[in-house]
Amino acid sequence: MNRLNKLFASKTNNLLSIYFTAGYPALNTTVDIAEALEKSGADFLEIGFPYSDPVADGPTVQHSSEVALENGMSLKVLFEELAELRSRVNIPILLMGYLNPIVQYGIERFCKKAAEVGVDGIIVPDLPIYEYETLYSSHFIDNGLSNIFLVTPQTSEERIRKIDGLSNSFIYLLSSSTITGYNLKLSDSVEEYYKRIVAMKLKNPTIIGFGITDSSSFAKACNYANGAIIGSRFVKLLGEDGYMDKIDGFIKGIRP
Amino acid sequence: MKIKVCGLKHPENIEAVAALQPDYVGFIFYDKTPRYAAGLSADALQGVPASIQKTGVFVNESVENIDKLIAEYGFNAIQLHGDESPEFCAAFKGRVTVIKAFGLNEEFDFEQLKDYANNVDFFLFDTKTKIYGGSGKTFDWAILDQYKLDVPFFLSGGIGSENIAEVKNITHPQFYGVDLNSRFEIEPGLKNIEKLKDAFNIVKNKIQQMKYGVNEQGYYGDFGGAYIPEMLYPNVEELRQQYLTIINDDGFKAEFDDLLKNYVGRPSPLYYAKRYSEKYGANIFFKREDLNHTGSHKINNAIGQILLAKRLGKKRIIAETGAGQHGVATATVCALMGIECVVYMGEIDMARQAPNVSRMKMLGAKVVPATSGSKTLKDATNEALRDWIGNPVDTHYIIGSVVGPYPYPDMVARFQSIISAETKKQLVEYTGSELPQYVLACVGGGSNAMGMFYHFLDDESVKLVAVEAAGKGVNSGESAATTALGNEGVLHGSRTILMQTEDGQVVEPYSISAGLDYPGIGPQHAHLFKSHRGEYVSITDDEALQAGLLCCQLEGIIPAIETAHALAQLEKMKFEANDNVVICISGRGDKDLDTYIKYFNY
Numbered sequence A: 001m002n003r004l005n006k007l008f009a010s011k012t013n014n015l016l017s018i019y020f021t022a023g024y025p026a027l028n029t030t031v032d033i034a035e036a037l038e039k040s041g042a043d044f045l046e047i048g049f050p051y052s053d054p055v056a057d058g059p060t061v062q063h064s065s066e067v068a069l070e071n072g073m074s075l076k077v078l079f080e081e082l083a084e085l086r087s088r089v090n091i092p093i094l095l096m097g098y099l100n101p102i103v104q105y106g107i108e109r110f111c112k113k114a115a116e117v118g119v120d121g122i123i124v125p126d127l128p129i130y131e132y133e134t135l136y137s138s139h140f141i142d143n144g145l146s147n148i149f150l151v152t153p154q155t156s157e158e159r160i161r162k163i164d165g166l167s168n169s170f171i172y173l174l175s176s177s178t179i180t181g182y183n184l185k186l187s188d189s190v191e192e193y194y195k196r197i198v199a200m201k202l203k204n205p206t207i208i209g210f211g212i213t214d215s216s217s218f219a220k221a222c223n224y225a226n227g228a229i230i231g232s233r234f235v236k237l238l239g240e241d242g243y244m245d246k247i248d249g250f251i252k253g254i255r256p
Numbered sequence B: 001m002k003i004k005v006c007g008l009k010h011p012e013n014i015e016a017v018a019a020l021q022p023d024y025v026g027f028i029f030y031d032k033t034p035r036y037a038a039g040l041s042a043d044a045l046q047g048v049p050a051s052i053q054k055t056g057v058f059v060n061e062s063v064e065n066i067d068k069l070i071a072e073y074g075f076n077a078i079q080l081h082g083d084e085s086p087e088f089c090a091a092f093k094g095r096v097t098v099i100k101a102f103g104l105n106e107e108f109d110f111e112q113l114k115d116y117a118n119n120v121d122f123f124l125f126d127t128k129t130k131i132y133g134g135s136g137k138t139f140d141w142a143i144l145d146q147y148k149l150d151v152p153f154f155l156s157g158g159i160g161s162e163n164i165a166e167v168k169n170i171t172h173p174q175f176y177g178v179d180l181n182s183r184f185e186i187e188p189g190l191k192n193i194e195k196l197k198d199a200f201n202i203v204k205n206k207i208q209q210m211k212y213g214v215n216e217q218g219y220y221g222d223f224g225g226a227y228i229p230e231m232l233y234p235n236v237e238e239l240r241q242q243y244l245t246i247i248n249d250d251g252f253k254a255e256f257d258d259l260l261k262n263y264v265g266r267p268s269p270l271y272y273a274k275r276y277s278e279k280y281g282a283n284i285f286f287k288r289e290d291l292n293h294t295g296s297h298k299i300n301n302a303i304g305q306i307l308l309a310k311r312l313g314k315k316r317i318i319a320e321t322g323a324g325q326h327g328v329a330t331a332t333v334c335a336l337m338g339i340e341c342v343v344y345m346g347e348i349d350m351a352r353q354a355p356n357v358s359r360m361k362m363l364g365a366k367v368v369p370a371t372s373g374s375k376t377l378k379d380a381t382n383e384a385l386r387d388w389i390g391n392p393v394d395t396h397y398i399i400g401s402v403v404g405p406y407p408y409p410d411m412v413a414r415f416q417s418i419i420s421a422e423t424k425k426q427l428v429e430y431t432g433s434e435l436p437q438y439v440l441a442c443v444g445g446g447s448n449a450m451g452m453f454y455h456f457l458d459d460e461s462v463k464l465v466a467v468e469a470a471g472k473g474v475n476s477g478e479s480a481a482t483t484a485l486g487n488e489g490v491l492h493g494s495r496t497i498l499m500q501t502e503d504g505q506v507v508e509p510y511s512i513s514a515g516l517d518y519p520g521i522g523p524q525h526a527h528l529f530k531s532h533r534g535e536y537v538s539i540t541d542d543e544a545l546q547a548g549l550l551c552c553q554l555e556g557i558i559p560a561i562e563t564a565h566a567l568a569q570l571e572k573m574k575f576e577a578n579d580n581v582v583i584c585i586s587g588r589g590d591k592d593l594d595t596y597i598k599y600f601n602y
Helices: A003-012 A030-040 A059-071 A075-088 A097-103 A109-117 A128-140 A157-166 A188-199 A215-222 A234-239 A241-256 B010-018 B064-075 B085-091 B111-115 B141-146 B191-205 B230-247 B250-264 B274-280 B298-311 B324-338 B345-353 B354-362 B377-390 B408-416 B420-433 B449-458 B525-529 B541-555 B561-572 B589-599
Strands: A015-021 A044-048 A093-096 A121-123 A146-148 A170-172 A206-209 A226-230 B002-006 B024-031 B054-058 B077-080 B096-106 B122-127 B154-155 B174-180 B185-187 B270-274 B283-288 B316-321 B340-346 B366-370 B395-398 B438-442 B463-471 B487-491 B494-498 B534-540 B580-585
Touching: A015 A059, A015 A206, A015 A234, A015 A241, A030 A075, A030 A109, A030 A241, A044 A059, A044 B366, A059 B366, A075 A097, A075 A109, A097 A109, A097 B077, A097 B487, A109 A128, A121 A128, A128 A146, A157 A170, A170 B024, A215 A226, A215 A241, A215 B270, A234 B324, B002 B054, B002 B191, B010 B191, B054 B096, B085 B111, B085 B449, B174 B191, B191 B283, B191 B395, B230 B250, B230 B298, B230 B377, B230 B408, B250 B298, B270 B420, B274 B283, B274 B580, B283 B420, B298 B324, B298 B395, B298 B580, B316 B324, B316 B377, B324 B340, B340 B345, B340 B377, B345 B354, B354 B366, B354 B463, B366 B377, B377 B395, B408 B420, B408 B449, B408 B494, B420 B449, B420 B463, B420 B580, B438 B449, B438 B561, B449 B463, B449 B525, B449 B580, B463 B525, B463 B541, B463 B561, B494 B525, B525 B534, B534 B541, B534 B561, B541 B589, B561 B580, B561 B589
Parallel strands: A015 A044, A015 A226, A044 A093, A093 A121, A121 A146, A170 A206, A206 A226, B002 B024, B002 B174, B024 B054, B054 B077, B077 B096, B096 B122, B122 B154, B154 B174, B283 B580, B316 B340, B316 B395, B340 B366, B438 B463, B438 B580, B463 B534
Antiparallel strands: B270 B283, B487 B494
16 A cells, blocks of 8 residues: 555545646755645645646646756656655655656656655656556556546546546546646536536545646535645746745645 | 457456457356356456456346345446346446347337436347347348437347458447357357457457558557547547548548549649659659649648548637648638638747748638747647647647647548559559659658558558658757657657657757658658668758759759758669659748748849
8 A cells, every 4th residue: 555545545535735847946856845845734746757848738837847857857867856755755746747758768667766766656647548558557556656547527437437447546637628727717517527526436536636726726626526736826836936935825825 | 349258257268358358348147048157256357457347247137136246246337138127227327337238130129229328338239039148140230220329339149250340341320349259159158269369350450451551559560559648538539439430431532532623633743754864864753742732732631631620510620830831721721611720830930931821811820829848840739739638629630740649640641642542543654553663752740751652551562762851960960850860759649759868858850841840750650660661861951952953953843842852862862774763742842932042042
């Protein structure tokens, strides 16, 4: 049972997760930011590794990726930074990024290294189910890593069932078919979609992401899922001066 | 097409069937069949991969007993083969996949299915028999035409090795999969793995008619696939399910052919280039795609995709463009059809290809600058994909080359394959044979090359030469010679060869020709390269411009700089006197006049 499973076994609602891009705004900040987030009460984290062509991301995360790449961030550098992760941070950690850097690093080597530094799960938006099952799943499983799949309002029930069958920690529900970083209103159709998911009684917990920006959207998402993820809004904060001192206030503002 | 294998009961046999990766496996819990699985231990199902739906098959069983068996065996699906009512099905719907079976014959009343439509996930149509369950006989599949509901169905009853290929001709939109059982057995309940394997190959290779073509998973050898985020899955899946049905439809073909003939001006001539032939000591033929309306081969694909988009009910078109040729072609067909058009173009490309930006605007398109990343073609592609993520229902994305997630590479290749289809016919008239010794084309993403190669792929005596842009030299650091400089990875939704750093970041390519300035190649090209079916070479900016000028002066044709790369390759080849050589003149050079003028100081 990895840290993610333990977390979901002990806590089933109002889980707060934060995404940030490694190497932004500077190198050697990854573990500092993770530690500060844990201290402020975040339940688990997604650490993004940057890619030159992030098609699922909006301007904020794209920009952070560009800056991180200019700063020299890569998987190799990230794993070096994460070597001290588990001496300072206890909450579950996921890595999130696009497939091509992983392919170049070597999928088997990537999974081994991730497990070695204490990562619990991986989110790769452009890794499809078929390829995951046929080519990659054994490396994830052998290294005790959870693979997280995304579900959107357009995902069919059959496919959601299949994803539920393949998942072993949580399912990432996208609030809408969108790229990251847009402030979404909770419309009737979104609410209907959440209700549809709830009615499916999936075996895995669900976490809502994309478009969660403040305490009110966080609370609304938590009505329908076990928790929610904030990404772009937090990445924006990291672009501000004195961001380390603002992390605590940010987290407490989301979940008073 | 999905495959369900039903009537399993022996643990080792289950394991062997599971290794074939069917989509469903079925276990029958009905004591009047010799395939009754009651003695089967639940452990025997543990090894069945999660990707395979484990199905319990029941006949007039009680809800309690079915629930008990679902819990015991971990079934994801149930198939109800008796007289179960719609309400009975509803008791399971949402908890497991519900398949309701019906025996069909000529008298079957399809009306009775209406009450089940909301309470089941699938129907299964079997041959009507006096007893419950299968008979091993087929029914007349023509009666399926009477089925009009939108619940997908499995076809069952008497499907065996000898008729499995015919199943592939069933075009019913709700036809979901086949159910294989008694005709693939050594004895009741014991499946013949070899026989099944052959049947799986026939079904799964449904569209693999060519050695170098795509398979049903969207792969060409190691390359292809659909590496897309879930947000794009419904869009791409809709296309995947429909594109072959639509483009093989007679009405579609008639409209496509009519527009190619009367609007584009096809067939494009195959011109015997006399002075080139003298110079290079071989029979050189130009396939004149430059004479198409809008000035390049790009219009073939744009026409095909706009007709497809109309049939999919799309109200809005998006496209990416580098030099602007594909953008202009797309804006043109959108004007033709009266559909809204948005073209993404790198901010830097907009500046260097300003006349094409104006052309697109005149044609009524909105041109949106891509300001992220390197502000060129790959970023325009990213922006178009982002747009599509946000507009999944009403928008069709017309990709301009044989790149992107499956089915795009195959779909675009099919629309461009008119180039080689015509060439074969035209060449017979000149030479008495439809096969030349060489076929040459330039490659950026590779759509004109794939169109030019398509009908020659299986004619292995024909040498296929693909010419990439070396820019200022392959090793100059300013190049777009993808096969020379790239390695395997994932770009814009497919596994292919691309130029990238050691860390997997995409490298910005360089070529004087905006149409070849792309860091990847289509997955089918990657396969032709890796399998050595095609020879992939590169030509520098200087060599290309010189070849472009030579073509003006020897043949009176100003070629696009992209095309000039293919022409330049002639200088490097040695021919026999009787060799027949076809070069795709992919586009005209009007758009490149500024570049030519500056380079040669005219």
